Amino acid sequence: MSGEEGRKTRILLADGHHMVRQGIRRLLESEADFEVVGESDNGSEVVRLARELKPHVIVMEARMPKLDSVDVIKRIKAEHPEATILVLTSHDEEECLELLRAGAGGYLLKSAKGEELAQTIRMVRAGQFVCDPLVEKRLLKHAVRPQPVALDFGQHLTRRETEVLKLAARGMGNRDIAGYLGLAERTVKGHLMSIFSKLGVGSRTEAVHEALKRGWVSLEDE
Numbered sequence: 001m002s003g004e005e006g007r008k009t010r011i012l013l014a015d016g017h018h019m020v021r022q023g024i025r026r027l028l029e030s031e032a033d034f035e036v037v038g039e040s041d042n043g044s045e046v047v048r049l050a051r052e053l054k055p056h057v058i059v060m061e062a063r064m065p066k067l068d069s070v071d072v073i074k075r076i077k078a079e080h081p082e083a084t085i086l087v088l089t090s091h092d093e094e095e096c097l098e099l100l101r102a103g104a105g106g107y108l109l110k111s112a113k114g115e116e117l118a119q120t121i122r123m124v125r126a127g128q129f130v131c132d133p134l135v136e137k138r139l140l141k142h143a144v145r146p147q148p149v150a151l152d153f154g155q156h157l158t159r160r161e162t163e164v165l166k167l168a169a170r171g172m173g174n175r176d177i178a179g180y181l182g183l184a185e186r187t188v189k190g191h192l193m194s195i196f197s198k199l200g201v202g203s204r205t206e207a208v209h210e211a212l213k214r215g216w217v218s219l220e221d222e
Contacts, residue, residue, distance in 0.1 A: 009125050012055035013039040014046040014072075015088070016065050020110075024059065027114040034121070043067025050076045055083060057121050061110075062089040062099060073102035084124045089132075100209070106130035129209045157198060164191040169208040 011034055015021045021039045028034045037053045040046045043064035050058060058076065062069055073085050084105040089096055096107055106124045108117060109132045123130045157165070160181075167177045174192070178185040196202060199210045 014060040
C-alpha cells in the first residue's frame with residue numbers, strides 16, 4: 001500500500017437501496033482522501049464486511065434489512081471498536097437515541113448535500129461526534145433528566161448541573177439559563193465548566209452526547 005493510499009479514509013457503504021449507494025459512492029469517490037472499499041444492502045453483510053475490510057468509517061442508513069441497525073452497530077463496535085459509524089437518518093429521535101447508545105459516532109440527514117457528507121465523514125474520522133442540527137435539536141431537547149447522576153469514577157453531576165446541562169442542550173445560552181434558574185451568569189458558566197471537567201469533554205454537544213451514551217436520558221413529551 002502506498003503512503004497516499006494509507007492516508008485515505010476507508011469507507012464502507014450500507015444502504016438497502018442500490019441507487020442510493022451508487023449516488024453516495026460517486027460523491028465520495030470524487031474526494032481525493034476517500035476510498036470506498038465496499039458496500040452492502042443488508043445488516044448481516046455489513047457486519048461481515050466490516051470484519052473483512054476494516055473500514056475507518058461505515059456510512060449506514062438508520063434502518064437496515066435482515067439485521068437491526070442497533071445490533072449491527074453493537075456487533076461492529078465489539079469486533080472493530082476503532083471503526084466509526086455515521087448514520088444517515090430521518091427525524092426519528094427515539095431511533096437515533098437507540099443507535100447512539102449502541103455506539104454510533106454521528107448522524108446526518110439523508111437530504112444533506114454531498115460536501116456536507118464529505119466534511120462530516122472527515123470529522124467523525126477525526127473523533128468528533130457530529131449531529132445534523134435538525135436531528136440534534138429534536139433529539140437533545142428532552143435529553144437529560146434533572147436529577148443527580150453518579151459517574152463511574154466516584155464523582156457525580158449535581159441536580160443543578162443536570163438542570164444546566166438540560167437547558168444548554170435545548171439551545172439556551174448562559175444568560176437565558178441564568179434567568180430561567182435565577183442564577184448569576186458566572187454561576188452558570190461555572191456549572192458548565194464543572195460538567196465538562198467531570199465528563200472529560202470540551203463542549204455542550206459532547207456533554208449531552210456522553211449523557212446519552214450513558215443512558216441518562218428521557219424522551220418525554222414536550
